[in-house]
Amino acid sequence: MKIIKKLPALIVMICPSVWAGMQPMDESEMSLTYGQAIFEVTDQVVSQPEGADLSMLRLTIGARIEINANVEELSLGRYWRPEGTNCTGGAGGDKVCYNNVLPVSYNDNINWACTAKPCGSVGLADENYKSSALTHDTDGEKSFFDFPGGYQPDGGVDIKLRDVTMGQVRDKGNGQYELLPFIQENPYFEFAFDETSGARKLVGFRIGSEESFGYQGNIIDVISGFIRPNITANVQVPVLGGLGTIKLEAFLGGVRTIGWLDTKTLDLYSVDGIASALITGPDAxxxxxPHAQLFPVQSNYLEHSKAFFFSVGTRSIQWSSVQGFSPDVTSPGFWINMGGDGGLIAKTQEGDHPNNYFPGHPKNAIYGGNTNYGNIANLPSWSQTYNNN
Structure with a gap:
């Protein structure tokens, strides 16, 4: 007890400068001080291509999230949108609408118009809903409706994804299975405010992370967003087999669309093998x-991507940059951004929906036979915190 009573006096004797040096710090001294905290708040003004500049308030959480989860259905933004006009892109020249020539009657609904006609690409002829025999290993063209999980096109919603998976289940053999997570580093929430009226008016919100790593799969019935994957397709022709490889990057997004190739937004990087005689350029x-392209791309690999987020807004928004990456402008309504920084990888030839269901789960009967592609050694795994070995 005597030692304990004398301990405070001993501390003062050893560290007199600590006790004597506690004084308030001014702003300039604070600005030169660094530390580590779980939360980081940034408030900045971001210029906009259209309309007034917006004030962006972002809360970043210094955390690593390792998640393995399945979501039956994700539907966001069920409300009326006018159909887009001036459809001058994609196969046939009528599949992608740029909304730069719209009826006067649309008034302030112009920015809310769909970018596929009809809205959501629902009601087109059946031949539009087939996978390409050239870039998908399905023994020729295959109807979307015949894929595992089926197809449910919906023109009345901004985003409709089914059987959403984050991570994979790996069969290690001998009845043992391993969960592989989908990893997000430093998740954030960001709010966009319009201050032109003298008060802060909330016009947009987004949620994302500074880095995403791992497999993310889904059945894509309809989507609104900026989707730009890097695709490596092994060209397959019935009877003849493999003819070579195509490497490209394509913008497949828009508003309520199922994704169409368009020479205006297509980067064809290389074609090798016999396929080079068949594919001589973007038009070829x-x-x-000529089919819709998004639905068969059900397995997405995010390779340390900075470009994965969901947003909602009442106007088009240029969001702030994240780790040096500045995303494309999001359109009004609900929006998903995947790609644009080179981190979204799709191998259509091996693009089965990721299997993230243990034996006995109803969806295992649908996806259990799929091959989870990729080099296992490079896939994310649970941190040592969760390793029981």
């Missing part, structure tokens, strides 16, 4: 693949 690729 489009002629060989």
């Amino acid at each position: 690729l489009l002629n060989q693949s």
Whole structure:
């Protein structure tokens, strides 16, 4: 007890400068001080291509999230949108609408118009809903409706995804299975405010992370967003087999669309093998693949991507940059951003929906036979915190 009573006096004797030096710090001294905290708040003004500049308030959480989860259905933004006009892109020249020539009657609904006609690409002829025999290993063209999980096109919602998976289940053999997570580093929430009226008016919100890593799969019935995957397709022709490889990056997004190739937004990087005689440029690729493209791309690999987020807004918004990456402008309504920084990888030839269901789960009967592709050694795994070995 005597030692304990004398301990405070001993501390003062050893560290007199600590006790004597506690004084308030001014702003300049604070600005030169660094520390580590779980939360980081940034407040900045971001210029906009259209309309007034917006004030962006972002809360970043210094955390690593490792998640393995399945979501039956994700539907966001069920409300009326006018159909887009001036459809001058994609196969046939009528599949992608740029909304730069719209009826006067649309008034302030112009920015809310769909970018596929009809809205949500629902009601087109059946041949539009087939996978390309050139870039998908399905023994020729295959109807979307015949894929595992089926197809439910919906023109009345901004985003409709089914059987959403984050991570994978790996069969290790001998009845043992391993969960592989989908990883997000430093998640954030960001709010966009319009201050032109003298008060802060909330016009947009988004949620994302500074880095996403791992497999994310879903059945894509309809989507609103900026979707730009890097695709490596092994060209397959019935009887003849493999003819070579195509590497491209394509913008497949828009408002309520199922994704169409368009020479205006297509980067064809390389074609090798016999396929080079068949695919001589973007126009030739489009002629060989005139179908909607997003639905068959059910397995997405995010390779340390900075470009994965969901947003909702009452106007078009240029969001702030994240780790040096500045995303494309989001459109009004609900929006998903995947790609644009080179981190969204799709191998359509091996693009089965990721299997993230244990034996006995109803969806295991649908996806259990799929091969989860990728080099296992490079896949994310649970941190040592969860390792029981």
